[in-house]
Amino acid sequence: MKFLHAADIHLDSPLTGLQSRADLPETVLRHCTRRAFSAMIDLALAEDVAFLLIAGDLYDGDWKDFSTGLFFAAEMRRLGRPCFLLRGNHDAQSIITRNLPKPANVHEFSARTCQTFEDRGIGVALHGHSFPNRAVPEDLSESYPAPRPGLLNIGLLHTSAEDPGEHETYAPCRIGALRLKNYDYWALGHIHARQVLSEQPWIVFPGNLQGRHAKETGPKGCTLVTVEDRRVVAVEHRSVDVLRWAVLSVDATGTGLPQLSERIEAAVHQALIEADDRPLLARLTFTGATALHATLIEDTERLAAECRAVALNAGGELWVESVKVRTRPAMQPEPELLAPLHAAFASGLDDPGQVAKLLAELEALRRKLPVAAQADLDLPRDEDGLRQLATDAWQVVAELLAADEKP
Incomplete structure (x- = not known):
């Protein structure tokens, strides 16, 4: 048996910062997320998977274009096998999700409590909890039940997990706590870069299907999982980006x-x-x-x-x-007169407390901007980046001071 695990599809979300570019052909930019989604369905059919999992953010916010939902419904009919999905922070309150009838093969997890779908025909139990709204600060995984005996147990969860990076914190959880649930596979969503957090059991972020801006580089797609005798034997990334x-x-x-x-x-x-x-x-x-x-x-x-x-x-x-x-x-030879000042300037980053304070201030500045602007903001995130910025800043200071000394 095989199944596909996908997340963070953001159907019909535009590519960031390219709307005004007249030099980019429409055939390249148009419907990228739709074409990637269709490529995933092609893959599901070619691999004859038993079912598809979508771990949140199928849609992108309160999107009101119902053609997006109709496209999804048409692709589900083409899939012709079960799709289990939960809502993440971006589609928790989607008008499309609420008002369009779901295809018969689509099973959406409850937003009120953790829900389990069981299929003894293929020997699987799927546990998941949709986001009731965009902001979910609590650990949803705590309410997930014990595994069902004799079945392959899969947990679906939209979460920031333990990620300290650029993604906002939603439904955080501990990797160790997920392991203790004794599930066979955790299908996660929210982090757009593919990450394998554990192999015993498998705890996987598949990444998003299609990169949407310059910080979402490299191959994008979904995860193909192979199961034999109710045991996960292979977990493979498959690229479907266009x-x-x-x-x-x-x-x-x-x-x-x-x-x-x-x-x-x-x-x-x-x-x-x-x-x-x-x-x-x-x-x-x-x-x-x-x-x-x-x-x-x-x-x-x-x-x-x-x-x-x-x-x-x-x-x-x-x-x-x-x-x-x-x-x-x-770099030009530095005047001896500037050497003590340079040393004092550089020593400012020798204090760990000062480094932490500066990084916190930069992060606070970043979070004041819209998410789309954050993706293009070039600010240091660690000590190495801060030291590089300090080197550049000193160069500017040194040039200005040297210019002032000239007759």
Whole structure:
């Protein structure tokens, strides 16, 4: 027996920051999430899975376009086998979910309490609890029942788990507590990057089906699970995305324009290989200390066009979402007069308490912005990032001080 585990589909949610881009073909951008969902149904049919699990966020917020729900219903009819789904933080109060009748093969978990669906024909018991509303601060997994004897027990849960990262905290839970439930598989949702939190038992975030912005890079899809004699024997990622995102990081340290072009070409070729013949949206990021710093800042359009030309020559489809210049001018010998000031400046990050305070302030600033803006905000999240920012800041300070000393 096989089953598919998916989450965070966000049907018909737009790709972030691309609505005004006239250079991107409509055929590439249109209905990405729908096409990825259809590819998943194709996979389910090809693998002859027994059922499909969707661990939250099928829809994206209070979406009122009923064609989204009708599309889902049509795909469920095409699936022709059971689909078990629960609501997450994004679709907890969806008008589509409330008002459109569900296809007969779709079983939605209750939002009032943990509910169990049992199918002794295929030997499975599925336990899940939908979000009653968007904000769920409590650990929903605490109410999940003991496993049903003689069956494959699967828990579906939309949760931030123990994630300390960029995702908001919803229905947090402890990995150790999930293990103690003695289920055979935990089908999680909410974290958009694929993560395997445990293999005994399997506790899996499949990631989202389709990347929607430049921080959701790499292969996206669902998880195919193989079961033999009521035991999970294989857990495999299967990519179903139709458009891929990548960050092309180019180190400009010590380069002239010819060497920089070679590095851009190498980065583009590697990205095309990793895209698996899918159209690619790339964020081009330059780093390092270079004499080309000012040129790069002034010439971002040409750099984007160069990437596009390299991809076309290689027979690939690549568009540059944005160009981020994170370089700095090549370091000049620092005047001895500035050395004590530099040492005092750098020592500010030797205090762990000060580092923690600065990171907390930056995180508070990030959370004041809309979620879509947060995805594109380039602020440090750890001590290494903070030290890099301090290095860049000192360079600016040193240049200004050195300029003031000139006659």
